[in-house]
Amino acid sequence: MMTKYFGTDGIRGRFGSPLMCPSFAFRLGCALGDYLQQLRPGERHSVVMGRDTRFSGEALCAALTAGLNQAQVEVYFAGVVPTPAVAKAVLDYQADLGIAVTASHNPSCDNGIKLFDHRACKFEEAQELGIEALVDQQADAPAEWPQPSFTKINSESDYVSHLQSLLAKDSLRDWDVVLDLANGATVHTTPAVFQRWGARLHLLGDQPDGVNINDGVGSECPAQLARAVLERGARIGVAHDGDGDRLVVCDETGTIVDGDVLLAIFGRYYMAAGALKAKALVATIHSNLGLDCALRDAGGRVERVGVGDRNVACRMRELGANVGGESSGHIIFSDYATTGDGLLAAIKIIELMCQTGKPLSELRQEVTLFPQCTLNLRVADKIPLHDLTGLQAAIQEVEAALGEEGRVLVRYSGTEPKLRLLVEGPTLFEVEQALKSLEIAARQELSVIDS
Template sequence: MPLFGTDGVRGLANGPLTADLALTLAQATAVVLGQGRTADARRAAGHRLTAVVARDPRVSGEFLAAAVCAGLASSGVDVLEAGVLPTPALAYLIADHDADFGVMVSASHNPAPDNGIKIFARGGVKLPDVVEQRIEHALAGPKLQPTGADIGRIRRFSDAEDRYALHLLASLPHRLDGLHVVLDCAHGAASGVSPETFKDAGARVTVIGADPDGWNINDGVGSTHLAQLAEHVVRVGADVGIAHDGDADRCLAVDAAGNIVDGDQIMAILAVAMKDRGHLANDTLVATVMSNLGLHRAMAANGITVEQTAVGDRYVLERMNEGGFALGGEQSGHVIMSEYATTGDGILTGLHLVAEMARQGKTLAELASIMTVYPQVLINVRDVDRTRASADEVLADAVASVAAELGDSGRVLLRPSGTEEMVRVMVEAADEAQAQEFAESLAGVVRERLAL
């Protein structure tokens, strides 16, 4: 089984993800990313390779980040240790400091016992699959073992959070004065920088989920648990609620009445606003195949093209880079604004969303009404042979029949899992009962035709 998943290396800390693995992975990264013309030119000019390392607040991040720093320094890489920071902050600082690469220790929205290691290349961009494969291959190969003055140094990146906050504030098209924002920081990496940045942008801020103790990250709070945020927004009479996940690369929102505004709706609001300001490259938004049909309808009505990718923010990023597009993301709240970031940035997204409320003088509910959310039913059909899903003619006929009956008023999607013996059945329709009926019918066909 490959070591790298869709978003780095992830697993139970001190289970599969040990200090030994973290150290060895860092050494292999130094071998692979220390090669090439850019690295050779920097060494020829007398510059040592430099990496930025950060983590989220979960307790296992302390020993895993220490192991990463040790592996890099023992390979002759100078390390700037940035402490607890959001993943997008690390990505920004790699580029801002002109570092050769960076390593983030985080399991994002996963519970506290898990952790992960994400590696970013020069410029703060995620690694392509081929480079991750080279690093995995290098795990068993020879390591760099400099001695004497060639050993790397580990230094504290003392102004990392301030640099990132100033970057966020400089990106804003409008201040947030007069708006009351509730922030849910998921007891995660955004707990320090997000509240301060929203306050500096002019908002009145109420904060929940900002007391990390190493174990409470994502525990009943954050972008995967919105009930507490919705209740708090209504109770204090706030204008909007913004929720991050553990490493703050996601943003979901809640309007003043406690209604959830998901990633598709956020992208719709930002896309139209960016188009109006002339900042939406080629009048195009990049979204995954799981984005709601309502997003496609809303974008078409506003003269915006939607480019579709496979599920995963890395595929969104790849398409954005290929086409030079400025905005993309996922329903889950990974929103990428390439003018300001190289990856999904939950704080940046939240700031720009609230800035649109202030700029237009509208409530979040009014802004979100640009898009009608179609009922979407998703059924995970387990213990089936996913490899046969695309070749089964009976299943294909059943999908075609449902698609024909839905016509322009709905959509059907069958997606085999990339890691489990499972097929996901997704149906959208104008009526929720109809979507549920069609989804259950297709799930039955999948079970019958693909049973193991």
């Protein structure tokens, strides 16, 4: 059964729309209060809440809090903090629930709501369906609701102290580091951590004003990060998204390091140190086949799951694995955190640079990715893929031609009316030809909207 409010990572939409406005947030808060009462009837419950720098975050947090207050839920408000700091605070305060009000890498006109359970793990789909049912049972939000009641907490300090402890004081005193903070939730936390290590910092996207989050800065716009690294002679550049749960990294030559290359580096060196639990790294169906080859050559394996860091984290728990992530830069180190954390991932790559004495450019060249081409086709209708016999035949033909040296991924987007095509193979020419054959087959059976 499909969820109707929740997507792959919480609820997200344009602020002011029916699903992302104070009235809906109030009803959601009421529903979450009811949900907690169902879990442990008659007991007192607590929730940790934080947000990013979007102008709409304050109103949504106030409405959520007021709704939670209807069920006598105690709200610990952390203010503007990265999403992984919210997850950590759930454990620190032994809360029943964590709420991060953020739309991650989306523009400031959007906002969203991410939920964590008492383990600081993202909700599974069955839990989301239950919450949606409770939302639908709520009455319309009143024109006015009582002033929200909450307790302010300093989870930012706890989060910073925890990450500062992972490297020795002044261990980066000879380093120049460029940080792009996306005018988002990491604007205070990431610089504070690096300052303890003595690095000379060069900051981008560090002047949030409520509307400039992700506006030409951050993980979605890494070009200026690369330029700044070259201009400053930095050893590394790190860019966050709006809520700090993922990263993009640039090496000292100004080259953006692919997310799958980062995963492969972590997997290989963890395997060499005997530290990769279950000898498995968990990645999604989008990760490059080169990741599988890199782990196989190191004696490990890649376990693939559906799109979304929630799916990665869930499979990691099932396997007992401790490293996993998405090529987009959501990387999870479960020995240290329950969810993706861009700053933690940056720390772990810097730690490897220090341990090996190798610059990041040398580490990235130890991994070879397969040529990959993708195409997104906007379609009028999402006809079930198994009914597209011509496309299925084309997929089988491509897969037979590529054999074990390539792969094909064809799926509909979960959030947009698009068919997504992906092909990997041994040469770029073969990949381009294969993708073209899939596109032709898709166009023959689907109504494609060219814009």
